[in-house]
Every structure is written in C-alpha cells, then in structure tokens.
Amino acid sequence: MDTALVFWNNIIFSCGVPKIIIRDRNPKFTSEIWTNLYEMLGTKIAFSTAYHPQTDGLAERMIQTMEDIIRRFCAYGMEYKDHEGYTNNWVTLLPEV
Template sequence: MRCLLCHKEDTAMDIALLFWNNIISTCVVPKTIISDRDPKFTSEFWTNFYDILGTKLAFSTAYHPQTDGLAERMIQTMEDILRRFCAYGMEYKDHEGYTHDWVTFLPAVQLAYNTSQHSTTGKNT
C-alpha cells in the first residue's frame, strides 16, 4: 500500500505523473492495481498506460458489500493511524521549530500499515 497526496481537482494526467514519479520510478512495476471505478482510473489514458506497463487493472465491483467493506476498513485503519501520529505531532517541533501537519506523517503511516499484521489475512501487506 502506498500513500500519495493528491487533490480532488487532479486530472488523470496529474495522477499518472504522481504515479510515475512515486511508484514506477522508485519501485518495480506493479503486477496488479486494484482501484475503484473513478473515471480518473478507467479512462482510455489509464487503460493504455497500464497496458504499456503490463499491469493488470482490477476494479472493485460496484455495489459489492465485501469489496466496499474491505476498502472502507483499510481507509478507516489509515485514518486511525494518521490521527494517532497527528495527536502526538501536535506538540512535536522539528529542528527548525515547525509543527508538522498530517502530510508530514504519511510516510510513517504507510510504514506502520505495511508492517502490521492484518486480521483478515494474518500477513503483512
């Protein structure tokens, strides 16, 4: 699981650049990507992009409670971890005296999530 900061107004191209700069250029090309059916990820651009990379697209099933539930549970877990980091960080000052906001903690939250044993699988992600 990777945490990438994006915005509601980001286009498919914006997200592709974010994906390229933060996933493809620093890791191996993913074999499979699971996504919801947001038009940003179902566009012809993304379909061609993944085809070139040899990555399989797997979309969550619309109105499928199990898939929706797993995704929602992961988001809830991420929010809980982030909340804990931010609560601690409210009193934390770095060497320049700045208090960090939630974006600062995304790498730590990602690490915490990816190295935790998950109840559904019994394994780390």
C-alpha cells in the same frame, strides 16, 4: 496529482511496477493522469464490483485504519521528519502509515 506522485515515489521505487491493480471506481483514480500512468507502466487495471460490500470490505477497513493513524498524527501535533524537514502533510505521512 499529489497521490500519483506518492504512488510513483513510494510504491514504484520501493516495490517495483505492479502487474495488476484492483481498485474501486473512485473518480480520483480513473482520471487521465492515472490512466496514462498505468498505460505507461504496462499495469493492468481490474475494478471491484460497484456497491458490493464483500468486495470492498477489506479495502474499506484498511482505509479506515489509515485514516485513524493519520488523524492522530495531525491531531496530536506529531510530525514526521522527511528530507525537506518536519511536516504534518498527510501526503507525506501516508507512506509512513
């Protein structure tokens, strides 16, 4: 649910509703919450080919980079001040990364 709220608050409000989303088959993003959200927004979903390194390579590299940055924020005690005060919660930090 946290990820869906981050998506709603930071992607939809900032960039608008995406026409299509290409994603892998991670069960977290195939849940009923996501399915209902995509249907409500009229967003089409396309799945990448399962276990296909060429398809997943760029996405996996971006995820690795984001994990490294978030890890540094948390490991070095860096905190980001949002409207509710300081936090090192990764869900709050993700849009800043």
